[in-house]
Structures are given as structure tokens and as C-alpha cells.
Amino acid sequence: MPIQPQAAKYKPESPILSLGEKIGDPVHAADFPKAILRFRNDRWAEAVGLDHLNDDQWVQHFGRFQPLEGTLQQPLALRYHGHQFRVYNPDIGDGRGFLFAQLRDHAGRLLDLGTKGSGQTPYSRFGDGRLTLKGGVREILATEMLEALGVNSSKTFSLVETGEDLIRGDEPSPTRSSVLVRLSHSHIRIGTFQRIALEQNSELMTRLVDYCLTNLLQPAPEGVAPPIALMRQAVENTAELAASFMVAGFVHGVLNSDNINITGESFDYGPWRFTPHWEPGFTAAYFDQTGLYAFGRQAEAIHWDVAQLAVSLRLLCEAEPLIAELEHFPALYQDSLITHFFRRIGLTPGEREASLQFIESCVQAMAQTGTEIDRFFFDWRCGDPRSPARYAGEAWDKVRMEAAAFLPAGTRDHPYWTDDAPCSMHIEEVEALWSAIADRDDWEPLNQKVEAIRRMGEAHQPRLT
Structure with missing residues (x-):
């Protein structure tokens, strides 16, 4: 949107x-x-x-x-x-x-x-x-x-x-x-299809597939069975969702199959958090004791959920073409990771492997130096880091060298990029905003934060899709 x-x-x-x-x-x-x-x-x-x-x-x-x-x-x-x-x-x-x-x-x-x-x-x-x-x-x-x-x-x-x-x-x-x-x-969730599949209601499943392709997704191309067309689009949409979570530093917390929308739109926010650092094991929910939905496992979790959609759609078609669509998820995830990462940093992606290598170098540098995710993207907008002294060392030298190969795609024209620090949403600020409301019924800090977030969104320009 x-x-x-x-x-x-x-x-x-x-x-x-x-x-x-x-x-x-x-x-x-x-x-x-x-x-x-x-x-x-x-x-x-x-x-x-x-x-x-x-x-x-x-x-x-x-x-x-x-x-x-x-x-x-x-x-x-x-x-x-x-x-x-x-x-x-x-x-x-x-x-x-x-x-x-x-x-x-x-x-x-x-x-x-x-x-x-x-x-x-x-x-x-x-x-x-x-x-x-x-x-x-x-x-x-x-x-x-x-x-x-x-x-x-x-x-x-x-x-x-x-x-x-x-x-x-x-x-x-x-x-x-x-x-x-x-x-x-x-x-319409993956869980919607799971219920109908368990009930073996093929007539309702057929109508649901048609509803989704008619109202929410794109119609099935000529020669492609509707369940396969739906599966293809669901895989594409959810792979992008997983990639966008990573680039945002977001941990949903409860990626159950009933919380995955067929359109790939994220919704229903409970124990969510933004991780300050690129920490794969970071979890949002205190009850996620095994780290099933940890930051670094979100793509795996969403891929698993979409596999349950494939299982459900077997009510209408054979497994083989559904599995073939599901197997595109990893590559689609990587492609979306490139799109979202380069959009946020304000660079134009290049050759696929070089782009993925650049992302890996950035991730390693953030992890090794403890640099916050939001600070990294804020400082490296358009590939020329502000405060160069903050990015000394071999890991950042590698990032600097690789960044030079990509052309700028974003701008720093918006006043947001002259701020001292990026707009972030870590748990301490969430609690402080709530405390103002709970302790003195003061809604102004929340209103101001919403305005600050929207200002940041304007600086990043609209979504690509």
C-alpha cells in the first residue's frame, strides 16, 4: 500500500x-x-x-x-x-x-x-x-x-x-x-483453507479459491488451474512478507498459520517487537521458548505455513504442481530481500549474486560491531555513510567497497535525513508511550510519535508495489 x-x-x-x-x-x-x-x-x-x-x-x-x-x-x-x-x-x-x-x-x-x-x-x-x-x-x-x-x-x-x-x-x-x-x-487466512480441507468440503473450497482469485489476487492465467494460480501468488506474496520483516528488523512473534493472510499482508499484532540489532535468535513472545518464531527463523516459519496451504489445496488437485510452486519460496524470498534491502538503503540493485553478497556483508558488519539496524540504514542511505568514523574497521571497509558498485536510487532531500538519529520503535519507547497514557492519560506523546513515523515514511518514499 x-x-x-x-x-x-x-x-x-x-x-x-x-x-x-x-x-x-x-x-x-x-x-x-x-x-x-x-x-x-x-x-x-x-x-x-x-x-x-x-x-x-x-x-x-x-x-x-x-x-x-x-x-x-x-x-x-x-x-x-x-x-x-x-x-x-x-x-x-x-x-x-x-x-x-x-x-x-x-x-x-x-x-x-x-x-x-x-x-x-x-x-x-x-x-x-x-x-x-x-x-x-x-x-x-x-x-x-x-x-x-x-x-x-x-x-x-x-x-x-x-x-x-x-x-x-x-x-x-x-x-x-x-x-x-x-x-x-x-x-482470508491459510487457516481458512485448513478448516475447509479438514471438513472435506470441496465445493466450498472451489468457491473460496475463486473468491480469492476474483477479489484479492490476479485471475488464473490461461491453462493454469485455479488452485495452482492461487498457490503461486500466495508463495510470492508471503516470500515478500518474510523478506520485508527482516529488512524492517521486525519480529511478529506469532506466525501461526491462522495469522498468515492469503494476500501476504501482515496483520494481528500481539507480542511484536523490533529488534535493535541483527540478532537471529531475538524473540518477541515470552512464550516462544524454543525460538520457533525468532527474528532469523521467520522465513522458515512462513514457508512452513504456506506448505499447509498446499496440503489444504490437495482437496482440489494433485500434490506435485503445488509442491513445485512451494519450492520457489527460497528464491523468491532472496529476490524480495534484495528489493526491500536496497530500497531502504537507497541503492539500485545490481547482479543478483553481487546484491546478495552486499546484503551479507552489511549483516555481518552490523552483527560484528553491534550497530543498530535503524542506525545502519539511516547512516548509509545512498551508499555514502554519514559519520564515517562510526564505521571504521575491516568489516565496514568491505561494505564501503561493495556499496561503491551500486548506483544511488533514493535521495536525502527530505529533512528527515538531517536528523541526529533515525526514527525507531524499540520496546523501551513503546513502554514509555504507554506509561504516559496509563499514568496521566496523556495521548500527546503517542500522537507525536505517529507523526514522526509518518514523516519517516515520506522520506523513504512509497512502497514499490
């Missing part, structure tokens, strides 16, 4: 209904004691034609969930299964969220408005269906930072504080509550 979306007229739709009643269950939002607007994403509201809403109307739709005109008239809690830390779980689904609306953006793409923390559903199990206010604030920070860094991410569209006291075992309780609305390029 572009950094600066363009204005658009409101274009509501509801093609999800074409999949029938087995794709999800009609539900109602919780009746919250309060509805206090804390964040509205005006630039993306403009991109989907909802910027005309005043704050009261906004809260009615995104805090009280009065239906939007022309789209779903009752929310749907979507059904899916998934592997969670590689253990199959058939007892999941939208447990604290639902699909609220579908609409087109400025580029004509079908987008979903989905919720997090909107109340209990048939899939809540023993959960309360709520979201902590801190969790909502963290999702704002994650999505804004990832968008600015060129990662294909859902957008935090709205955050409304709901006036309940929530009990949580992993943070001080009771804590404040919220409901979040995210703007996403679909909520």
Missing part, C-alpha cells in the same frame, strides 16, 4: 456473502459502557471515502458498530482452523473480532474492516472477547511503523476506549479496555 493514499469515494461491497453461511457466523458487538475515540486514521479514511464522518458518527460505526450503508448489515465472525506453534487446533476462529464491512479503496482494491476486542463470538472459548487499551496502542505503533518501512501491513483504522476493567495474567490488572478496527486486504 502506498505511504500517501489518495482520496476516493465511498464504494461499499459485500462479496464475502457469496461464500455462503459456512464461511462465518452472524454476531453482535458487545454493548460497551463507554465509547471514547482515541485514534482515527484520517488518511486511510479518505482513501476509502469515510473521511466525511464526524467524530460522533465515527464512534457510532466503529465503537457501537452501527452498520455502514451498502455493506454487511450484520458482522460475521469468520471460521478457520490453524497450526499454533505447529500444533493443529480446530477450536479457533474469530474469538474477539469480526468482519464488519467491505469496501473499495482509492486503487479499486477490495478491503475489509475487521475488529479486535468487539466482544465474544462462538469461537471465544473461555476468553472475554475484549482488547486491552495497551494492546490497541501497540497495534497502532506496529502498523504505522511497518507501513512507513514499506511492509505490506494492515492499517489501524480506529481505536475506541470502552470503559471496562480487564483482568490479564501477563500485565498489571485490572487494565483499561478498547475496541480496534483494522483496515485489511482481506481476512
Whole structure:
């Protein structure tokens, strides 16, 4: 998605209904004691034609969930299964969220408005269906930072504080509550296909494949079976996602198959972190005790998840062509790594092997010297490092020599590049921003940080896709 979306007229739709009643269950939002607007994403509201809403109307739709005109008239809690830390779980689904609306953006793409923390559903199990206010604030920070860094991410569209006291075992309780609305390029997950495959519902699987190719992806080329076309695009999209995480220094934390969108868009941010250093073993979730979803294992994890999509699509076709598509993942990942790495550093990629070698040299230099990821990209923008004394030594000499072979592709025209330090989002700042809200209800530091992140995004220029 572009950094600066363009204005658009409101274009509501509801093609999800074409999949029938087995794709999800009609539900109602919780009746919250309060509805206090804390964040509205005006630039993306403009991109989907909802910027005309005043704050009261906004809260009615995104805090009280009065239906939007022309789209779903009752929310749907979507059904899916998934592997969670590689253990199959058939007892999941939208447990604290639902699909609220579908609409087109400025580029004509079908987008979903989905919720997090909107109340209990048939899939809540023993959960309360709520979201902590801190969790909502963290999702704002994650999505804004990832968008600015060129990662294909859902957008935090709205955050409304709901006036309940929530009990949580992993943070001080009771804590404040919220409901979040995210703007996403679909909520169709790998886990959606897994559920249908387990139920052996080939008719619904065929319709789901067609829905994805018609509304979310590109149509199948002539002579290519629809499941193969879907698999091909899913592999391409998720390989890019994995590469963009690495270049951003981002650790999602919970890369279960129910958290992987068929479009390759990142979403649903829980224990995420940005790693300060290029540390392959860095984990985001305290419960990831084996490091399954560590920074350096994210490509492996996403590749494994996409393999589960191949298993599911065997309901419609033979395994061999699906496996052939899956085997393209490593090369596609490397290609995307080149694209995102060179975009962030502001250089033009060259020959493939030389480009990969340059990335490896940069990674080794960062690791050996303890240089922060954000500082490296900030200083080496366009290949000519600022503060050369900071980059003395053999490892950096190698980087300097190899960088000279690539032509600049970015610029340093934006005032951001004259700042003393890069815009980062490490855990200490996340906690400080939350403390200002928790201790004195001060939202200004968060608002200022969002503006700083967007300024950084402008300096990096729009996403390439």
C-alpha cells in the first residue's frame, strides 16, 4: 500500500456473502459502557471515502458498530482452523473480532474492516472477547511503523476506549479496555483453507479459491488451474512478507498459520517487537521458548505455513504442481530481500549474486560491531555513510567497497535525513508511550510519535508495489 493514499469515494461491497453461511457466523458487538475515540486514521479514511464522518458518527460505526450503508448489515465472525506453534487446533476462529464491512479503496482494491476486542463470538472459548487499551496502542505503533518501512501491513483504522476493567495474567490488572478496527486486504487466512480441507468440503473450497482469485489476487492465467494460480501468488506474496520483516528488523512473534493472510499482508499484532540489532535468535513472545518464531527463523516459519496451504489445496488437485510452486519460496524470498534491502538503503540493485553478497556483508558488519539496524540504514542511505568514523574497521571497509558498485536510487532531500538519529520503535519507547497514557492519560506523546513515523515514511518514499 502506498505511504500517501489518495482520496476516493465511498464504494461499499459485500462479496464475502457469496461464500455462503459456512464461511462465518452472524454476531453482535458487545454493548460497551463507554465509547471514547482515541485514534482515527484520517488518511486511510479518505482513501476509502469515510473521511466525511464526524467524530460522533465515527464512534457510532466503529465503537457501537452501527452498520455502514451498502455493506454487511450484520458482522460475521469468520471460521478457520490453524497450526499454533505447529500444533493443529480446530477450536479457533474469530474469538474477539469480526468482519464488519467491505469496501473499495482509492486503487479499486477490495478491503475489509475487521475488529479486535468487539466482544465474544462462538469461537471465544473461555476468553472475554475484549482488547486491552495497551494492546490497541501497540497495534497502532506496529502498523504505522511497518507501513512507513514499506511492509505490506494492515492499517489501524480506529481505536475506541470502552470503559471496562480487564483482568490479564501477563500485565498489571485490572487494565483499561478498547475496541480496534483494522483496515485489511482481506481476512482470508491459510487457516481458512485448513478448516475447509479438514471438513472435506470441496465445493466450498472451489468457491473460496475463486473468491480469492476474483477479489484479492490476479485471475488464473490461461491453462493454469485455479488452485495452482492461487498457490503461486500466495508463495510470492508471503516470500515478500518474510523478506520485508527482516529488512524492517521486525519480529511478529506469532506466525501461526491462522495469522498468515492469503494476500501476504501482515496483520494481528500481539507480542511484536523490533529488534535493535541483527540478532537471529531475538524473540518477541515470552512464550516462544524454543525460538520457533525468532527474528532469523521467520522465513522458515512462513514457508512452513504456506506448505499447509498446499496440503489444504490437495482437496482440489494433485500434490506435485503445488509442491513445485512451494519450492520457489527460497528464491523468491532472496529476490524480495534484495528489493526491500536496497530500497531502504537507497541503492539500485545490481547482479543478483553481487546484491546478495552486499546484503551479507552489511549483516555481518552490523552483527560484528553491534550497530543498530535503524542506525545502519539511516547512516548509509545512498551508499555514502554519514559519520564515517562510526564505521571504521575491516568489516565496514568491505561494505564501503561493495556499496561503491551500486548506483544511488533514493535521495536525502527530505529533512528527515538531517536528523541526529533515525526514527525507531524499540520496546523501551513503546513502554514509555504507554506509561504516559496509563499514568496521566496523556495521548500527546503517542500522537507525536505517529507523526514522526509518518514523516519517516515520506522520506523513504512509497512502497514499490
